[in-house]
């Protein structure tokens with residue numbers, strides 16, 4: 469893959485599966501860093517701030533600075549900085565609000581530029597949804613950190629952010645800008661954060677649609693790994709064709725510029 473200067477690396481299923489690092493993944497990341505590749509570690513999580521993600525990776529043996537982590541909340545912050553409009557109302561939970569501290573920690577402005585919705589779990593109430601609705605009706609734009617319908621929690625299927633995003637879209641007549649993979653906005657903001665063009669960047673992931681399809685739609689090359697959620701059937705049943713398919717991230721060295729081959 470000639471001309472590659474940056475790599476977007478999916479986390480879950482690429483660097484680790486469950487709580488176990490993929491064999492050889494740590495050494496591969498270290499080599500890429502030594503060879504001066506620009507790296508961003510991308511995940512669709514909307515409940516953890518980048519510091520928590522870096523700490524979790526560290527516990528698994530990865531030494532990854534938090535500024536290299538790029539999630540939907542970080543993309544939303546980048547979008548707010550780009551537009552220069554930084555008053556926001558957050559409908560999120562977990563410690564993800566820490567990612568927004570730099571743009572809206574001291575925000576006491578009564579009018580909001582953005583309503584930002586992530587997976588807010590049990591903190592969703594009529595009062596909070598209605599506050600978000602009112603800000604939208606007063607001119608705020610709607611940003612969805614994700615728009616999944618539901619997910620499997622330990623006690624059963626559970627509503628994700630999507631149903632609440634759709635409720636706010638329905639009530640306000642506005643359409644949300646979606647920040648997670650595979651949205652074009654997410655990949656464009658990641659490129660901007662790296663200071664690279666799409667043809668200089670490859671995405672490595674285990675999800676044929678969100679990782680590979682999303683990256684290709686943004687003009688990047690793509691590498692599918694056979695770890696994590698990879699299934700042969702899913703690959704066969706889609707029109708999306710990755711630039712390369714490798715057994716695991718540990719095999720990445722074969723696909724990078726020969727002059728920069730990692731050892």
Ligand SMILES: [Mg+2]
Pocket residue numbers: 478479480481482673674675696
């Ligand atoms: Mg993944």
